[in-house]
Amino acid sequence: MRLIILGPPGSGKGTQSDIIKEKMELEKLSTGDLLRSEINKESPxxxxxxxxxxxxxxxxxxxxxxxxxxxxxxxxKEGKGYILDGFPRTKPQAEALMKMLKEKNAPLSAAILVDVAEEKVIKRLTNRWTCKNCQAIFNYLDGLPKDEKCSKCGGKLYQRSDDKKETIINRLKVYKKNTEPLIEYFQQNDLLVTVSGEGNIESIMENIIKLLEK
Ligand SMILES: [Zn+2]
Known part of the structure; x- marks a missing residue:
């Protein structure tokens, strides 16, 4: 099984790819982690x-x-499947990836798109508060607690600049601009599996598995 996972910021795709990885016994390839690891190893x-x-x-x-x-x-070589998170983000990247997989004779099984309505994503992301003291992150969909304090340590809660509404709307715009051609590309190649990111994680998983079995 060779999978990639796509979805807007705030779609929860990170959590979902971790669960898919566990359930399907896959390796997770997160481009950010790979980069850090190769740089630490000082590989070519x-x-x-x-x-x-x-x-x-x-x-x-x-x-x-x-x-x-x-x-x-x-x-x-080890006969392991994988789920790729964080790449591709653009159509040229997708084309380059598909070309490489074709050369390796190891074609992609599916591209999973975690679909969440934009208002939901905005709501999730703009309700994220960080504790100044212990850095814990909280999601308060129904507003901040009255004392505006961290429930773990009592520290003051604040909103990181990348959790502010204007920043988030901008990030989503960039995501959309890059990702729409990407989604279309996977659709044309008959590889796109769309799942709703709004149900609970178990039912999302079941949907992915059902669609993949088809
Ligand atoms: Zn705290």
Missing amino acids: VGLEAKQFMDKGELVPDAVMIDILGIYIDKFE
């Missing part, structure tokens, strides 16, 4: 990626593909 691709990051630039798609290729080769 890690060092290459670091050069761009040190300059404040994005790691080029070709370098990301090389890094992914290392892990994919390893899993293929």
Whole structure:
């Protein structure tokens, strides 16, 4: 099983990919973690990626593909399936990934899209509060507690700048612009599995499994 998971920020796709990973006994490939690990190991691709990051630039798609290729080769050799989170984010990245998988004769099984209505995402993300003292994160969908204090340590709660409404609306705009062509691409390739991100995690899982079995 070779899966990728897509979804807007705040869709809960991170949690869902962890559960899918457990239930289907897959390896999780999170591009952020892979990058950190390769840089720490000072591997050739890690060092290459670091050069761009040190300059404040994005790691080029070709370098990301090389890094992914290392892990994919390893899993293929071990006969393990995987779920890829954090890549691709654009259509050119998807095309490059599909080309690599084709060359490895290890085609993608499905692209899972966690679909959540935009208002829901905005509501989830803008209700996120962080404790100044212990950094705990709380979601208060019905508003802040009256004393505006952390229930764990009593510290003051505040909203991180990336949890503010304008920032979130902007992030969603960028997501939409990049992801719409990506979704269309997977749809055309008959690989898209859309699941609602609004049910509970168990029922979302069941939907994914049912759709994959088809
Ligand atoms: Zn606290």
